[in-house]
Amino acid sequence: MNEGFKEGARLRVAVAGSMGYAGAGLVAMLGRHPEVELVQVASRSQAGQRHREVYPGSECDLTMVEEVNPAACDVVLAALPAGEVAIRTGAWLEQGAAVIDIGPDFRLADPRLYRQWYGVEHARPDLLAQAVLALPELEPGALTGASLMALPGCFSTAAILGCGPAVVEHLVEPEVLVDAKSGISGAGRQAGSSYLFPELDQTVLAYSVGGHRHRPEMELALTRLAGEACSVIFVPHLVPMTRGIVATCYLTLRPGVSLEDAQAAYRHWYAAAPFLRLGDQPASSKLTAGTNLCYLSLHQQGDRLIVCSVLDNLGRGASSQAVQVLNQRFGLTPTAGLEQAPRWP
Amino acid sequence: MNEGFKEGARLRVAVAGSMGYAGAGLVAMLGRHPEVELVQVASRSQAGQRHREVYPGSECDLTMVEEVNPAACDVVLAALPAGEVAIRTGAWLEQGAAVIDIGPDFRLADPRLYRQWYGVEHARPDLLAQAVLALPELEPGALTGASLMALPGCFSTAAILGCGPAVVEHLVEPEVLVDAKSGISGAGRQAGSSYLFPELDQTVLAYSVGGHRHRPEMELALTRLAGEACSVIFVPHLVPMTRGIVATCYLTLRPGVSLEDAQAAYRHWYAAAPFLRLGDQPASSKLTAGTNLCYLSLHQQGDRLIVCSVLDNLGRGASSQAVQVLNQRFGLTPTAGLEQAPRWP
Amino acid sequence: MNEGFKEGARLRVAVAGSMGYAGAGLVAMLGRHPEVELVQVASRSQAGQRHREVYPGSECDLTMVEEVNPAACDVVLAALPAGEVAIRTGAWLEQGAAVIDIGPDFRLADPRLYRQWYGVEHARPDLLAQAVLALPELEPGALTGASLMALPGCFSTAAILGCGPAVVEHLVEPEVLVDAKSGISGAGRQAGSSYLFPELDQTVLAYSVGGHRHRPEMELALTRLAGEACSVIFVPHLVPMTRGIVATCYLTLRPGVSLEDAQAAYRHWYAAAPFLRLGDQPASSKLTAGTNLCYLSLHQQGDRLIVCSVLDNLGRGASSQAVQVLNQRFGLTPTAGLEQAPRWP
């Protein structure tokens, strides 16, 4: 921790990648966070401009820099394309900044998996061992003292929150099928012409049906939670909306386990979790828009346990989850900066 | 067959329920169908008015009647709420009209299943035995000479077309998981306030997660095709678009069966099918809007065969499938009235 | 003012019509407002149920009552259908509660206008004289001591904020043309089948082209601001989104008046207004979603001054404007309960 983080002082945070959807979400939330000070916002493409002048709706007066200066902050929150954080993290850590990475570079413990799914060598495989995949409700202790924290991807977050308690408690077989539906913002702001409005409006599109990069993340996390190998089948779909994910998770109840058993386990695990909401019916995904909430409902067909897990891919699936992890890691108020309520309609 | 259907004369068709989305689709297609004559359109709520004056975009000059007169037509195509066709079909058949029912009344062979899923007694269980569940590509022979034809529901059509060849050829275990995403028009035009635009825009909503009425239809059809009991897990979701279904079907390949084996089987079964299209990648659902097309793509994850089945819930899932069945049953040109091409965007 | 409103005590507020979109927005905002206490929520259709159990996303634990009790609160905020507030306001005022009405009953000073546009006699024409049409930036003084406050409609608010400074300063001719585009939520939650998702998705629809109820409101307000008769031409359109209004206002610059003159006037009038934002380019309406903001931009073609006025029909056009008026009338912090920032995307 840099010296600047003294008792009584506010935590100094910097955002790398502040012109993308997730990064700009961080800028908005951290700028209003009562217990931190947003000291730097970086964007290579827009360096030199004030954030509020180039990002729609921004209230941030800071002038963007090309690269964050880790010596002048306590924590870097990064929302960069794959590969970019792996290159920078070493320097950030060496200069005393902790790192919370929304991107994929430190999610997969094994560099061979990274090469397999991202098509390039990992730039800093030596740092993988110290990286913590943050699961704030399911493995709260893992964040203690962590300096390099990776967030699971948006789909993975929905799936892990949806399957976690059943898997941890061995109520289900260690094989999970996740069918997810996501808003288009998951593709980011630099997406190509196939993400133009007329191409994606009024339509549903399955993609990466043979295998998506979030699948190994899910398998690693659920395997660790289960204490035994847990396999995942995963298919994502794009639906014509901006924000939101519904992950419909299909699990197989072990013999003798009832739906009520599963519901009791979820209530137990998430009883004190301020951002998790259990309901009898599936939530409409837009209830989560702009919030850090995850809504869960449990159902049964035959011996299948079906969990509907609903969150905002840019909120709990990205920016606000990063703030939640920040709060938890640094002992801030758990809900600080995350008070946004559901809105209907 | 009524006497009116002489050689050289055009088949006389009537539409019951012509003010709903599916019924109005029938009116539009049959009005332009070169080999039939649309002679009656019925609507209890709008009887006495000309169709074109009350249904948006309609080009049909006929004045709506309260009930179709089966004596004056050769075929009744019905798009009525559950229970309404069961009440009327006896009279229609007795007066010599064949019946093609888009609705659910004659899909389930067992009246106990009907009571279980629709909550009322079937009005004419005696007619169930003669009803044919139409699967025009998979069981073409079944339509020969049929006088009472039921169409599978929109979700069922997508699932059965998607799983059929694999199930018939025993390439997969007789257990199917279907996760479907549907446009809102599937709820019909009389839907209540929970289908208002602001309630369903910008959101995905799972529903009937514990069991949906189309599940027993799928089980019956796939069981018949498999020649052994085939169980189905099925969850539908509403997505914010008007038309279209993507049914993502998860099957388990039997030992020794490859993805290529499955692809070969689908090519074989659907080689001569004018409305089925096999592709390497999942289709965008809006390609099917307004058409009778069903796009299929096959994929693999581990030992799972994943089939993406894409169609228009109001087209191949309702109105245009009825016309396809009409054409096939009465020896008309298979594509007559169904030439609408995909449109992009 | 009821006795309950003592120094040091929080203002006690009640919401009538708490199950509609505007009313539920009030419940959400007032429930988190740091300077008021939400003491009653009323809904005739849902009385007896807790608000959070029946309204999506609600966090309000109060059990709904059939009618608010004016003796137990200091202010009633009403979001009821036309005619309902006129019936109740007399009793509310007599028992010491102030009234802030989102609906139309007290917007038109002349009961003949009310009859003309709403088709019924006004129930309490005797109260019209004491009603104040709230224009918090343009006529802040008018709220002082007011006990019966009416908010202009959503379209009127956009038009009046967009045209006000130019009209007050006599920079333009007293004739205004307003072409407005609104999200569907403006129709409310009890709207009929013509507001179903499939009817309004993927389409733009002009309506009330011969005359809309908000036109006389605009004329009254602008006439009062101008000090001379100001006529309005107004056409609203529905666009396929949930929230938001863009009112494009066409005015004619008086001879010798430049665009820069107009911009200076707007800057002057709105310099201290926390919810008004002037920009060089038209704002995207979704920047205002869920906020109390109104974005304005001024442009010129020939001798026309064109003002784009953008706000959320349920926010600044309804609920949050009511809270703004509440704050202003009762000397609360102007932005209390209204801190919601723009969100992108």
Add this chain to the structure above:
Amino acid sequence: MNEGFKEGARLRVAVAGSMGYAGAGLVAMLGRHPEVELVQVASRSQAGQRHREVYPGSECDLTMVEEVNPAACDVVLAALPAGEVAIRTGAWLEQGAAVIDIGPDFRLADPRLYRQWYGVEHARPDLLAQAVLALPELEPGALTGASLMALPGCFSTAAILGCGPAVVEHLVEPEVLVDAKSGISGAGRQAGSSYLFPELDQTVLAYSVGGHRHRPEMELALTRLAGEACSVIFVPHLVPMTRGIVATCYLTLRPGVSLEDAQAAYRHWYAAAPFLRLGDQPASSKLTAGTNLCYLSLHQQGDRLIVCSVLDNLGRGASSQAVQVLNQRFGLTPTAGLEQAPRWP
């Protein structure tokens, strides 16, 4: 006319720019047109590939060429970016092909206007004199024998059809105000990141408020129709849908002219027009999607005549209008290739 166009032979047509939305629409329509033969499709970016393999939903088996060969066709239909047709048209005409241009290069008679609005010099100002701006209903004779035909832009088409009869008949003052709302596809398929789905969903955005390129087109056409200078004020808006335009046209009735007079004039002018539909109420824009229809309704407020003009920007505003002009110019069946009916929903 090239020699290939003999009596009895089908007209040979080529499409330049076949991978954009308008060009691909031409490919689809001409491929099914019973009276023409689609002989070439060109696309510089995709030359060498078969159209059906790279454009979604295409049924065209032709392999794309880099440039059309005018010697091998009778007509080139061009849907290219501004400037591209000006460069090519000379060669096309010299080799005997007629040209129908969807783009802007030959709409403005004066090369100075072109420079002013498009920022570059016109490549072939010498050809401007022979170009005909096609107004098939309002100036049918102008197409006779034309070899270089330009279509008005999508907004201009809506405005000219909406204002034409009133202007021609001098029922209104020669000053028109057009407020238009367009689907996003108007921006084309190569649009940049500001046309990504999350940027344009759930929002309305006014643009080019100080002046849009279609304004001088409208002024030229309406001035010619009026026989006197006609000025236009024009503001376009993007709305979150794929296809469709609603142009709300505000005109001032001359003294003594009634709404009924105007309605009679429109009925007279459009009585025999197969693609024009007059109604009492504004049409929902999606009724025109995929069709060549234009719906018009006339209304009055004070002395204003308000005309709602509704069409598909990619249909009557681009591709299908080109086919209409093709049919008219070459004496084909007026509706050939253009039979697509409205669809609801």
